[in-house]
Amino acid sequence: MHLIGTPSAERLFRGAPGMPVPAGAFTMETAPDGRHRVGAPGGRAGMEERVAERPTIGIFGAGKVGTALARLLVDAGYEVALTGSPRQTALELLVSVVAPGARVADGDRLAADSDVIVVAVPFGKAPTVPWSAFDGKVVVDATNYWPPVDGHIPDVDADERTTSEIHAALNPAARVVKSLNHLGYHDMEDDPMPSGSPLRRAIAVVGDDADARAAVARIIDDLGFDPVDGGVLANGRALEPGHPAFGRELSARELARLLEAERAVAA
Numbered sequence: 707m708h709l710i711g712t713p714s715a716e717r718l719f720r721g722a723p724g725m726p727v728p729a730g731a732f733t734m735e736t737a738p739d740g741r742h743r744v745g746a747p748g749g750r751a752g753m754e755e756r757v758a759e760r761p762t763i764g765i766f767g768a769g770k771v772g773t774a775l776a777r778l779l780v781d782a783g784y785e786v787a788l789t790g791s792p793r794q795t796a797l798e799l800l801v802s803v804v805a806p807g808a809r810v811a812d813g814d815r816l817a818a819d820s821d822v823i824v825v826a827v828p829f830g831k832a833p834t835v836p837w838s839a840f841d842g843k844v845v846v847d848a849t850n851y852w853p854p855v856d857g858h859i860p861d862v863d864a865d866e867r868t869t870s871e872i873h874a875a876l877n878p879a880a881r882v883v884k885s886l887n888h889l890g891y892h893d894m895e896d897d898p899m900p901s902g903s904p905l906r907r908a909i910a911v912v913g914d915d916a917d918a919r920a921a922v923a924r925i926i927d928d929l930g931f932d933p934v935d936g937g938v939l940a941n942g943r944a945l946e947p948g949h950p951a952f953g954r955e956l957s958a959r960e961l962a963r964l965l966e967a968e969r970a971v972a973a
């Protein structure tokens with residue numbers, strides 16, 4: 707698996723100059739032809755093989771984010787399936803119009819057939835997603851706790867964990883990665899750029915499973931953004947509403963710096 711990048715891409719991927727590489731950061735090797743290769747920490751054998759073929763992506767939520775991601779992923783050559791809420795009628799028609807090339811599947815089928823699952827439902831509805839069916843799957847938690855939409859949820863307000871840690875606890879066998887949550891869906895649609903573009907935006911990847919982070923990083927690069935490895939899931943606070951990275955269009959260098967600064971404050 708190769709990523710195309712500039713000579714500076716390796717540095718940006720790992721973090722800003724002079725800053726330590728986060729523990730567990732995935733590696734990026736430069737091939738003789740100048741292309742880059744993302745791997746698991748320490749270049750663990752097997753990673754490249756696992757992500758060499760494009761994973762099938764299943765998206766829970768056929769709303770603004772779900773359909774925008776479906777369009778981007780289909781354009782990037784991925785096989786994509788969506789499942790909507792039980793309230794949504796004529797979903798096949800909707801998807802054929804707004805995300806042509808993606809297909810509709812029921813939740814159980816989607817979970818079984820997808821290599822990577824994206825949860826893109828309102829935060830308050832996240833428990834209605836079949837987490838118990840996600841054993842071993844890479845699960846991208848794109849949700850945000852957003853009281854204007856979700857109302858105030860006292861248990862969440864009182865919980866010191868990041869919201870993705872709360873979700874990960876719903877199935878400890880799922881390989882949960884927090885990502886694709888901190889840019890607006892319209893920014894994700896409007897701003898993809900080829901690797902190496904000086905104005906390319908960054909999207910962070912945090913999660914406790916480094917292979918899962920690397921797999922999601924590859925997808926982000928394919929979508930047209932620079933992936934930035936933020937380390938473990940608990941580091942995801944910086945990506946949540948009201949925190950520094952949320953809603954901001956940042957370069958990889960800026961985002962890596964900001965994540966590092968947040969970690970320093972939390973330590």
Ligand SMILES: NC(=O)c1ccc[n+]([C@@H]2O[C@H](COP(=O)([O-])OP(=O)(O)OC[C@H]3O[C@@H](n4cnc5c(N)ncnc54)[C@H](OP(=O)(O)O)[C@@H]3O)[C@@H](O)[C@H]2O)c1
Pocket residue numbers: 766767768769770771772789790791792793794825826827828829831834835848849850851852886887888889890891892
């Ligand atoms: N909007 C953004 O720019 C943006 C960017 C990044 C992340 N996010 C986050 O991504 C999530 C989705 O945002 P959105 O703007 O796409 O919301 P949205 O437009 O309301 O779409 C969410 C969709 O998920 C459906 N849904 C609810 N429960 C479901 C289930 N169990 N299975 C499948 N679908 C289900 C909802 O249906 P019902 O209406 O019937 O509940 C709705 O159609 C939110 O957590 C949000 O904070 C949003």
